[in-house]
Amino acid sequence: MGEEEREIKTDGFEPKIIGFTCNWCTYAAADLAGTSRMKYPANIRLIRLMCSSRVDPLFVLKTLLRGADGVFIGGCHPGECHYITGNLYARRRYSMTKKLLETAGIDPRRVRMEWISAAEGLKFAATMKGFIEEIKELGPGPFNPAGTKKEVKE
Amino acid sequence: MKGDMYFASASDEEILKRGEYGGAVTALLKFALESKVVDAVLGVRKRSGNNRYDGVLDLITDPEEVKECAGSLHCAPVNIARNIKEYLDGAKQMKIAVPCKPCDARAIVEIAKRKQIDRDNVLLVGLNCTGTLSPVSAKEMLISEYEVEPGDVVMEDIDEVDGTWKLTVTLSDGTKKEKDLEELEQKGYGRRENCRRCDVNIPRMADIACGKWGVKEGEKQSFIEVCSDTGTEFMDKAVESDAIKVEKPGGDTIAERKKKDEDAIELANKCKEEYLKELREMSLEDRLAYWMRYFDRCIKCFGCRDACPICYCKKCYLEPDRGYVPGGEVPPDRLFPFTRLAHVADSCVNCGQCQDACPAEIPLTRLYTMLNDELSPMFEYVPGMDVEAVPPLIAAKEEEETLIDDINLFLAKGGEGE
Ligand SMILES: Cc1cc2nc3c(=O)[nH]c(=O)nc-3n(C[C@H](O)[C@H](O)[C@H](O)COP(=O)(O)OP(=O)(O)OC[C@H]3O[C@@H](n4cnc5c(N)ncnc54)[C@H](O)[C@@H]3O)c2cc1C
Ligand code: FES
Numbered sequence: 001m002g003e004e005e006r007e008i009k010t011d012g013f014e015p016k017i018i019g020f021t022c023n024w025c026t027y028a029a030a031d032l033a034g035t036s037r038m039k040y041p042a043n044i045r046l047i048r049l050m051c052s053s054r055v056d057p058l059f060v061l062k063t064l065l066r067g068a069d070g071v072f073i074g075g076c077h078p079g080e081c082h083y084i085t086g087n088l089y090a091r092r093r094y095s096m097t098k099k100l101l102e103t104a105g106i107d108p109r110r111v112r113m114e115w116i117s118a119a120e121g122l123k124f125a126a127t128m129k130g131f132i133e134e135i136k137e138l139g140p141g142p143f144n145p146a147g148t149k150k151e152v153k154e
Numbered sequence: 155m156k157g158d159m160y161f162a163s164a165s166d167e168e169i170l171k172r173g174e175y176g177g178a179v180t181a182l183l184k185f186a187l188e189s190k191v192v193d194a195v196l197g198v199r200k201r202s203g204n205n206r207y208d209g210v211l212d213l214i215t216d217p218e219e220v221k222e223c224a225g226s227l228h229c230a231p232v233n234i235a236r237n238i239k240e241y242l243d244g245a246k247q248m249k250i251a252v253p254c255k256p257c258d259a260r261a262i263v264e265i266a267k268r269k270q271i272d273r274d275n276v277l278l279v280g281l282n283c284t285g286t287l288s289p290v291s292a293k294e295m296l297i298s299e300y301e302v303e304p305g306d307v308v309m310e311d312i313d314e315v316d317g318t319w320k321l322t323v324t325l326s327d328g329t330k331k332e333k334d335l336e337e338l339e340q341k342g343y344g345r346r347e348n349c350r351r352c353d354v355n356i357p358r359m360a361d362i363a364c365g366k367w368g369v370k371e372g373e374k375q376s377f378i379e380v381c382s383d384t385g386t387e388f389m390d391k392a393v394e395s396d397a398i399k400v401e402k403p404g405g406d407t408i409a410e411r412k413k414k415d416e417d418a419i420e421l422a423n424k425c426k427e428e429y430l431k432e433l434r435e436m437s438l439e440d441r442l443a444y445w446m447r448y449f450d451r452c453i454k455c456f457g458c459r460d461a462c463p464i465c466y467c468k469k470c471y472l473e474p475d476r477g478y479v480p481g482g483e484v485p486p487d488r489l490f491p492f493t494r495l496a497h498v499a500d501s502c503v504n505c506g507q508c509q510d511a512c513p514a515e516i517p518l519t520r521l522y523t524m525l526n527d528e529l530s531p532m533f534e535y536v537p538g539m540d541v542e543a544v545p546p547l548i549a550a551k552e553e554e555e556t557l558i559d560d561i562n563l564f565l566a567k568g569g570e571g572e
Contacts, residue, residue, distance in 0.1 A: 058478060061492045078555050088550035095564035096499050096529060103525040105442025113561055142442055
């Protein structure tokens with residue numbers, strides 16, 4: 001599909017990002033960022049899970065296919081997962097998912113994973129800022145109805 | 155011993171005659187039944203008469219019947235692994251000897267890791283393979299390109315002759331007709347698409363690997379490489395009981411076999427390069443549009459899922475009650491093809507069964523192999539090669555925990571990507 005068929009609205013585009021965050025670390029970090037009144041854009045909606053390993057690649061795919069512009073996954077640093085190795089599996093699945101997206105033609109930069117411990121409120125805010133910036137640059141996700149003049153299927 | 159090599163042929167005169175290359179495989183399968191090494195043989199045979207385009211699986215318990223399977227059917231890509239899993243309870247109740255091509259053996263290994271086939275209960279008699287043909291297009295090709303009556307063909311053969319790959323058919327009166335394989339494939343005939351890309355020609359993940367490579371032209375023999383301890387024990391017994399006659403192959407024949415294998419791998423790489431180039435070079439947008447166009451052809455018949463030999467969920471994610479793919483929609487929600495892709499990402503063995511089954515002709519195996527090719531170097535894992543190798547998505551290693559904080563640990567090892 002050529003450039004002309006797909007108009008990307010970038011000005012005023014406020015991306016919708018879904019974050020899957022681990023209860024023990026990244027979710028707490030988001031809390032900390034909030035209570036410490038650190039600023040980060042409000043484009044992200046968090047879904048709290050008990051461990052980053054709960055993130056089935058299908059969650060990521062479903063989120064993107066239902067129109068989200070980006071997906072964030074937050075887990076405990078290696079060695080700090082409450083369930084010992086959950087985050088290591090999560091990293092492997094995340095790596096697979098990125099390649100899967102790329103193979104099918106979806107920009108893998110729309111999915112990002114980061115280790116953010118409960119104490120890293122600052123890192124959480126900075127990561128969100130950076131990720132949202134990147135998604136703004138990428139424009140609306142391929143399945144975000146707002147981003148397409150024409151349906152992708154032609 | 156693992157790695158031992160033999161020239162082998164059937165001791166039985168009738169089997170020697172009926173076998174494709176000396177009948178060692180038939181003799182071994184018959185011996186496995188007679189000696190009670192296995193309870194049954196799962197052979198591939200013509201359903202009836204000389205119809206080489208309708209190969210079926212046959213579960214055999216009478217040793218005499220094994221002879222009916224003699225011969226190599228190149229136009230019968232039967233789904234061996236899925237059938238063992240689905241209809242023979244994963245060989246959990248009985249021991250089965252199975253002649254199998256590399257993709258069949260790899261699928262068996264991969265599903266055995268997921269505990270749905272008992273690898274200890276299947277004796278894998280591997281057959282070298284450089285590809286199979288889809289029966290319908292093969293018949294068309296025989297009529298239009300070879301100008302022969304498909305029913306008159308008694309043998310097919312793919313081999314390299316003086317540096318070019320030929321597909322040769324032998325007719326009932328003994329005449330042979332050969333054509334350039336790559337030229338046929340340019341026209342859309344020849345081997346199945348997945349076979350063209352396949353670079354596993356010798357099934358060393360089986361218990362023994364049998365083929366004609368290395369055997370002198372015209373000799374009624376097969377070259378056998380022993381690939382496991384089970385294979386060693388079985389071969390020793392078979393030789394001792396005089397089911398097969400064996401000779402030691404000379405260094406030159408071993409080298410010749412190796413050379414054939416290398417050349418076949420080179421051809422596979424070349425095909426892969428050619429066929430996937432366009433997709434690899436596409437922009438992401440074009441690539442997505444390419445796949446969406448195909449996905450929109452889907453009529454949700456579930457054929458790909460039902461044919462996939464390594465599809466492993468007990469309760470399928472594609473069913474509406476799982477909350478991903480809503481029921482009653484055609485084409486289905488895109489999560490349907492994406493879920494399939496995610497579920498075979500690390501385990502697809504490129505057997506092509508999904509694509510064969512697809513009535514909408516979606517090139518599914520192409521998509522799966524492309525992803526698998528990206529993941530293999532990342533996780534240092536090739537599906538179906540070693541039953542002990544743990545699938546990469548459930549195989550976190552200790553050092554990943556203690557030493558490595560890098561979130562891009564694996565991605566950094568992948569291909570160049572975008
Ligand atoms: C599709 C195919 C391609 C092959 N390509 C090569 C090659 O490129 N190089 C090489 O060295 N050898 C190849 N072989 C192996 C070779 O043709 C002989 O099968 C092998 O040398 C054993 O000979 P035999 O006389 O002992 O076998 P036989 O005694 O004739 O027994 C053959 C056995 O193969 C089984 N069989 C037949 N068709 C199929 C099928 N489609 N799928 C699974 N099992 C089947 C039968 O059930 C039978 O048990 C191929 C075999 C097949 C089936
Ligand atoms: S508990 Fe936080 S990633 Fe597992």
